[in-house]
Amino acid sequence: MKKIKLSPSALACDFSNAGVQIKAATDGGAEYLHLDVMDGIFVPNISFGQPVVKSLSKCCDLVSDVHLMITEPIRYIDDFVKAGADIITVHVEACEDVRATLEKIRECGVKAGISLKPKTDVSEIVPYLDICDLVLVMSVEPGFGGQRFMADMMPKCEFLRDYAKQNGLDYEISVDGGVSAENARLCVESGANVLVAGSSVLGKENIKEAAEKLLIAARG
Ligand code: DX5
Ligand code: ZN
Numbered sequence: 001m002k003k004i005k006l007s008p009s010a011l012a013c014d015f016s017n018a019g020v021q022i023k024a025a026t027d028g029g030a031e032y033l034h035l036d037v038m039d040g041i042f043v044p045n046i047s048f049g050q051p052v053v054k055s056l057s058k059c060c061d062l063v064s065d066v067h068l069m070i071t072e073p074i075r076y077i078d079d080f081v082k083a084g085a086d087i088i089t090v091h092v093e094a095c096e097d098v099r100a101t102l103e104k105i106r107e108c109g110v111k112a113g114i115s116l117k118p119k120t121d122v123s124e125i126v127p128y129l130d131i132c133d134l135v136l137v138m139s140v141e142p143g144f145g146g147q148r149f150m151a152d153m154m155p156k157c158e159f160l161r162d163y164a165k166q167n168g169l170d171y172e173i174s175v176d177g178g179v180s181a182e183n184a185r186l187c188v189e190s191g192a193n194v195l196v197a198g199s200s201v202l203g204k205e206n207i208k209e210a211a212e213k214l215l216i217a218a219r220g
Helices: 015-027 050-058 073-082 098-107 126-131 151-167 184-189 198-202 207-219
Strands: 005-008 032-038 063-069 087-091 111-116 134-138 172-176 194-197
Touching: 005 015, 005 198, 005 207, 015 050, 015 198, 015 207, 032 050, 050 063, 050 073, 063 073, 063 111, 063 194, 073 087, 073 098, 087 098, 087 134, 098 111, 098 126, 111 126, 126 151, 134 151, 151 172, 151 184, 184 194, 184 207, 194 198, 194 207, 198 207
Parallel strands: 005 032, 005 194, 032 063, 063 087, 087 111, 111 134, 134 172, 172 194
Antiparallel strands: none
């Protein structure tokens, strides 16, 4: 089984104090830093772009886990690689040529991830799993933090875990949206090993404790 990793979502940060908050999450056991880029077109919200990804990637030693919720992300891969991304995840619904986009990410020397919205069937991403390092299962409608976890997305994780085993593939499975200490174990039991958490970690008063609590719950 893969190591369980916490990827706190910077969307829940107080950006004027992000360095301190990310350090607290790191002290609590976080290994990745989830960076949600939104363009106001693919999703109905705008978050931040390359300058913020660059500053936050530089201010810590965490793996920079960039989630692009933007239309035709292939246009910006070079920019986010330059900004310090270690993993770049794109949405299957957002790319005209999904394979070319994932190949481009890998050609730049970073890990390639694919994501799907709750209403998108997992079969839509199957043709690309052979070139994915990570699969990000959305457990809320992408666009906003603080939404309710959709437990009915867990069969997607189970499918992805079984598919990897049957086909000799080695991607990580990540769950994003509404993840907390209450459902972290369910995510892991369903096959996920990377847990993205915004409000339940960086949105808390005591961030270190919240990160620790989530990881303890995840490990069961
Ligand atoms: C939603 C983003 C998530 C979000 C998670 O579109 O992809 O990463 O920040 O936030 P919480 O954990 O609060 O649902
Ligand atoms: Zn995200």
